Amino acid sequence: MVTESFKKNLKEKYGVSFHNEQLLENAFTHSSYANENPGTTNYEKLEFLGDAVLELAVSDYLYRHFPKLHEGELTRLRSNVVRTEGFSKFAIECGFPDQINLGKGEEKSGARSRKTLLEDVFEAFNGALFLDSGMPAVQHFLHLTVYPMIAEGDFDDSRDYKTELQERLQVNGPVDIKYEVIEQDETKPMFTVQLFVNGSAKTTGKGRNKKTAEQQAASQELKNIK
Amino acid sequence: MVTESFKKNLKEKYGVSFHNEQLLENAFTHSSYANENPGTTNYEKLEFLGDAVLELAVSDYLYRHFPKLHEGELTRLRSNVVRTEGFSKFAIECGFPDQINLGKGEEKSGARSRKTLLEDVFEAFNGALFLDSGMPAVQHFLHLTVYPMIAEGDFDDSRDYKTELQERLQVNGPVDIKYEVIEQDETKPMFTVQLFVNGSAKTTGKGRNKKTAEQQAASQELKNIK
Numbered sequence: 001m002v003t004e005s006f007k008k009n010l011k012e013k014y015g016v017s018f019h020n021e022q023l024l025e026n027a028f029t030h031s032s033y034a035n036e037n038p039g040t041t042n043y044e045k046l047e048f049l050g051d052a053v054l055e056l057a058v059s060d061y062l063y064r065h066f067p068k069l070h071e072g073e074l075t076r077l078r079s080n081v082v083r084t085e086g087f088s089k090f091a092i093e094c095g096f097p098d099q100i101n102l103g104k105g106e107e108k109s110g111a112r113s114r115k116t117l118l119e120d121v122f123e124a125f126n127g128a129l130f131l132d133s134g135m136p137a138v139q140h141f142l143h144l145t146v147y148p149m150i151a152e153g154d155f156d157d158s159r160d161y162k163t164e165l166q167e168r169l170q171v172n173g174p175v176d177i178k179y180e181v182i183e184q185d186e187t188k189p190m191f192t193v194q195l196f197v198n199g200s201a202k203t204t205g206k207g208r209n210k211k212t213a214e215q216q217a218a219s220q221e222l223k224n225i226k
Numbered sequence: 227m228v229t230e231s232f233k234k235n236l237k238e239k240y241g242v243s244f245h246n247e248q249l250l251e252n253a254f255t256h257s258s259y260a261n262e263n264p265g266t267t268n269y270e271k272l273e274f275l276g277d278a279v280l281e282l283a284v285s286d287y288l289y290r291h292f293p294k295l296h297e298g299e300l301t302r303l304r305s306n307v308v309r310t311e312g313f314s315k316f317a318i319e320c321g322f323p324d325q326i327n328l329g330k331g332e333e334k335s336g337a338r339s340r341k342t343l344l345e346d347v348f349e350a351f352n353g354a355l356f357l358d359s360g361m362p363a364v365q366h367f368l369h370l371t372v373y374p375m376i377a378e379g380d381f382d383d384s385r386d387y388k389t390e391l392q393e394r395l396q397v398n399g400p401v402d403i404k405y406e407v408i409e410q411d412e413t414k415p416m417f418t419v420q421l422f423v424n425g426s427a428k429t430t431g432k433g434r435n436k437k438t439a440e441q442q443a444a445s446q447e448l449k450n451i452k
Contacts, residue, residue, distance in 0.1 A: 044297035045289065048304075052278075052285035059278035063271065071270035135361065
């Protein structure tokens with residue numbers, strides 16, 4: 001059963017509250033639990049819907065926020081986002097694992113932390129939210145979870161600013177390039193790194209992980225030296 | 227250029243009118259035309275968006291209208307609908323081919339009647355409609371085009387009522403089964419067929435093509451003899 005404190009957190013942190021809480025419950029009900037508990041409904045049909053909800057929400061976001069990208073680049077970026085591998089991370093961040101209704105066998109086999117299951121639940125949750133409150137509510141939720149990581153370039157495999165910077169700086173021979181974490185948020189995943197070139201401090205970058213923060217610092221320095 | 231009479235038809239037949247007519251124009255502009263006419267925008271990004279718009283619109287429709295189907299059946303049905311082969315038919319029905327802006331070479335090579343191009347334009351049109359007027363407008367348009375064919379079972383490859391009926395009737399030996407078209411609408415694709423078993427008239431069925439009408443007649447007769 002979805003706990004009251006989880007619902008409170010959903011509301012306070014993400015502005016999400018369900019009119020029909022049964023949908024929320026279904027989104028967290030694995031088939032193994034539904035099989036053992038007649039009368040309960042598993043999340044599979046919500047997952048079917050949520051898959052398409054995320055596809056459109058992400059497409060719409062990309063279309064509006066990356067006006068300079070061509071259709072091929074948009075398609076690649078969308079496919080990176082919705083191939084769902086990353087969704088398990090958001091499911092964990094949102095505290096979903098503890099809420100899942102699992103059958104006894106699946107519980108024993110560690111399904112609660114299984115990536116694919118968490119991804120399915122993330123899709124089902126968005127399907128339920130779409131049915132309950134419509135697309136604007138989904139977009140609002142994604143603006144607080146998935147979209148910031150798209151904006152930070154987490155899903156963009158096309159540009160590697162660190163390599164680009166290294167190539168630019170080392171045209172005339174070796175240069176010492178270092179990235180150091182200078183700040184790390186204790187309440188949420190947020191890193192600040194400082195770029196050093198031959199020992200002198202250059203740009204800083206921020207991101208949800210070190211890799212993203214480093215890419216941002218490199219991207220900024222590339223702009224400075226152009 | 228999209229003609230006035232086409233826009234009038236869109237409005238009268240499908241309730242579609244664009245606030246931003248540039249979007250409508252872009253939806254009908256092939257890259258070959260855009261290349262020859264600087265300043266024009268091709269439909270590729272609208273197609274990127276329209277693909278996801280159709281995926282969600284169809285998923286939502288299936289979820290709501292087929293409550294008895296399992297997730298696997300819903301997924302198969304959705305994939306039959308949105309694999310887009312069928313979309314060219316709707317593009318023709320809606321009078322899209324004449325509106326497409328094509329480059330000279332593509333025009334000569336017959337691109338205007340190329341199925342894949344018509345499918346792309348159908349997606350782009352729905353992407354443009356979504357941007358211009360939102361999901362309800364898309365749903366309304368699809369209710370007058372794609373959804374009736376889903377409801378008629380055109381995309382459902384799982385049940386073949388004619389075969390099922392034949393097998394049921396011929397359990398004790400050969401039976402003469404015939405389907406005859408008894409009515410055909412002259413203004414739109416709509417057929418009525420009559421089922422005859424050993425020469426006596428049984429059920430009738432209606433559909434946009436003979437196959438669908440026959441399936442409906444067979445399905446009805448199966449219910450009668452159960």
